[in-house]
Amino acid sequence: MRPKDPQDTVQACSDIPLKTYYTAEDIPSSHAQRTNIAPGEAPYHRGFHPSGYRSKPWRIFQLSGFGKPEDENERIKFLLKNGETGFIMEHDRNTADHCYNVDHPEVLARREDVGLTGAVMQSVRDTAICLDGLPMDTSFGHAGGAVVQHAPFALAAYWAVAKKRGYDLSKLAGTGQSDFNLTYLGCVTKQQIPTDAGLRFNGDIIEFCTEHLPRWVPVSIAGYNGADTGLTPDQELGSLFANAVEYLDEIQLRGRIPLEVAARGCGGVSFRASIKIFEEACKMRAARLMWSDLLKQRYNIKDERVANLRIHCVTAGSKMAYQQPMNNLVRGALMAVSAVLGGVQSLGVSGYDEALSIPSEHAHQMSVRIQQILMEETGLTDVTDPLGGSYYVETLTAQLVEKSWAFFEEIQTRGGYLACLDSGWLHAKAEENQHKEFMQTESGEANIVGVTMAHDDSSPFEIDGFIGTDDAFDVALERLKEVKRTRHEKGAKNALKDLERVCRSSDNIMPIMMDCLEAEATLGEVGDVYREVFGDWRTPIQC
């Protein structure tokens, strides 16, 4: 939005005042000497690889899923056919995030919600249906398990299916998530394991992947989920690295695997690509620089395969408007441009119907088409780090790095990232920013096209949101009964007993989780073990 007077203060989202133009003198001297470094060289702010997208285009990677596992399977195949180059499995929020089966009272009370935002997968049989005919051996797969307590189950299910199909786990490429920002900050579940148990799970996954799945990204911190909850770009960066050091310190303390290997595993992260194009592009550049400096200074890790951060981006869902939803195609494209200018390795574009529902087939297809147009037609891929050397971009990158480290340090003085989740300090920060952003829109200080201006009450171009299937609950309940009736009952019960024993010890839970899945133990039974052993996190916010 244009200020009333050109000399009025204009602020970046990270509370950095912006000048009307920049010159070489604005670039901080500590950063100026880094502007001539080539892409692919430490500290990597100029890009992951010298020849950038000419060598390797970004991965087209869209969130997808709803209904029954076969509905999700069909949608993933549709996306792959349309040009997606990896695939993501979404799980039902009611069951997966809470580790409940569909016959849990909390789910029974909301049976129509089941399957609305992801497929229901309560046993390895369901996961096998969802993965039917999908190229697990050649494609990069996201097994789901975004929520920390769900991740061991979701990963073990994916790997159990792969094993059964005869694939060598050591060659399998893909990613887990187990994201604290989602679980404990942005989208808290009604019931879940405390953060210290979550940290233990993530440490176990990192160790297990090191031994058995070296090509798998074990956990992936999602700055996105902090940012779309309200954290500003500098806070998104600072909290992401505060989260990363919790993992790395844990692995270092355990001392069972080389820290370099764990750091490589933690170096696949995601950020939100929002609508302020230059600040967001600077954020990706700043992220790579910070990761490289963090590993070198805190852990003495300099190996370029480790210190070179790989970034997935998702365009900001909260920037998609409910009114005049076709405008969101433009927003999605521009947010994607910010990610591409920032040199990310992987990208998902929110559906134009994001503010109404999960994506329709058409919205999903358009999200892929936007990426294909950027990749094939625009020349954005011709030159690596095309913004490098811009007085403005280099200055803002350096300022973001400085502000983000300050936020990182503030988290450390408050006991670290986990402590700031437990106390609700990060939630309060996010809420304060949300409030500020709303008030700016409310007061007319900031505009949203189609919402606060350029209204069109006749709405000839309305859409009504995607409605999935209506039989997800019934089919899931039937399949739950079926698996319990036909599995080897004693084997399943023994595996669950072993899981409880391991949960109470300090052993790695992943080998026994594989046994549980192979013995066809169900999600809710695994969740019951967690609830018995670990209890419930005390949520610091009331919503």
Place this chain on the structure above:
Amino acid sequence: MPKRILMAKTGLDGHWRGPTIVARALRDAGFEVIMIGMATTAEIVAAAIDEDVDLVGLNVGGHIDVALRAVDAVQSAAPDMPIFAGGTIPPHACKQLQAKGLEVFPPGSMLTDIVDSANRLTGLSAAQ
């Protein structure tokens, strides 16, 4: 005595941006807001009565049938209780809630409009 508003989420979906920002605006406008988070229909009805509230606010993020069931239960237990709703509610679902007499605030709604609605529904200002 300030007027009291119960706020609840009908789904098992913990996104809290919407309800938190609305609760803050309502508190700033002088209301007492009781938030019970993700709640079943039975829990919403019990809280509305136990807390002796003047208005029920539902955050709807899931299937509209779950929200409609909560609305029916509150209206049956407390026929005069006003209810309003907000959240990611597509147009067809907004119409279903409006048909039951609710004021509905989908994404893009202004906080001032929500506060005005609360004032009207609790009798602090005249109905339009």
